[in-house]
Amino acid sequence: MPTQNLDILDYCPSCGGYNFIESLEPETSLHYGRLTCNECGRFVKWLRKPRKTPDISVARLLNSTGLEPWEKKFLKAVVCRNLTKAEVIVVQAIANKVNPATVGRGSG
Ligand SMILES: [Zn+2]
Structure with a gap:
């Protein structure tokens, strides 16, 4: 079983598909990346930047x-x-x- 990322939807709200494509936005974009449905190509949601481990000594x-x-x-x-x-x-x-x-x- 692949581990499910709880941050993403379980299925496409448009077609009900379960395949998503994660693509990163350019540096100039406000967003880190986007999630699109691999079935119908619909934009699903923006992706947040993964949290970096804080640098604490x-x-x-x-x-x-x-x-x-x-x-x-x-x-x-x-x-x-x-x-x-x-x-x-x-x-x-x-x-x-x-x-x-x-x-x-x-x-x-
Ligand atoms: Zn879809």
């Missing part, structure tokens, strides 16, 4: 003051490896707490 966070003991423990555990999605969320939350001014701004 775990090592730097570890040096922050005001960390809870579990937070320190957690950061030490993940500092040397790639974060999973769930861990990124936790790291972000910690970063937001200790450094609210520098996190959470979109980079465009």
